[in-house]
Amino acid sequence: MAEFMAGIGKNIILMTAITAWFTAQVLKTMTSYWRHGSFNAERLVGAGGMPSSHTALVVSLAVGVALRQGLDSDLFAVAVVLAGIVMYDAAGVRRAAGKQAKVINKLVREMRVEHKVRDTRLKELLGHTPLEVLGGAVHGTLIAYAFYVFYR
Incomplete structure (x- = not known):
């Protein structure tokens, strides 16, 4: 098992991808805090x-x-x-699903006033704006380049 873990740790491309994901999650948490003025731990994994x-x-x-x-x-x-599919999904399909969830949540709130439906809240923050996808692409590129320079 130790040999397996050491082998994974030596895979520079895998470590590059994991580092890019982790640091983007931290940046996402920081930008959420800056934007909303409160810490939201869900941003670390959401x-x-x-x-x-x-x-x-x-x-x-x-x-x-x-x-x-x-x-x-x-x-x-x-x-x-793979990157193209993920980016299309993030800015297209998941973003559309988030917009639909927002509309459904509004309908549920309005109908709840009339006591006709139970309150079931759907997650609205699912996808990304094109700018958020671009930000992720720039971040991923910079992390990959830094790993390349450092581990060449």
């Missing part, structure tokens, strides 16, 4: 917010592979396709 940690993770993975394996590598192609 979806949505600035920057997109999902985007930071997959972009750092793709950039890390590009820097270590080259732009013509098969692994880079796989990583870019």
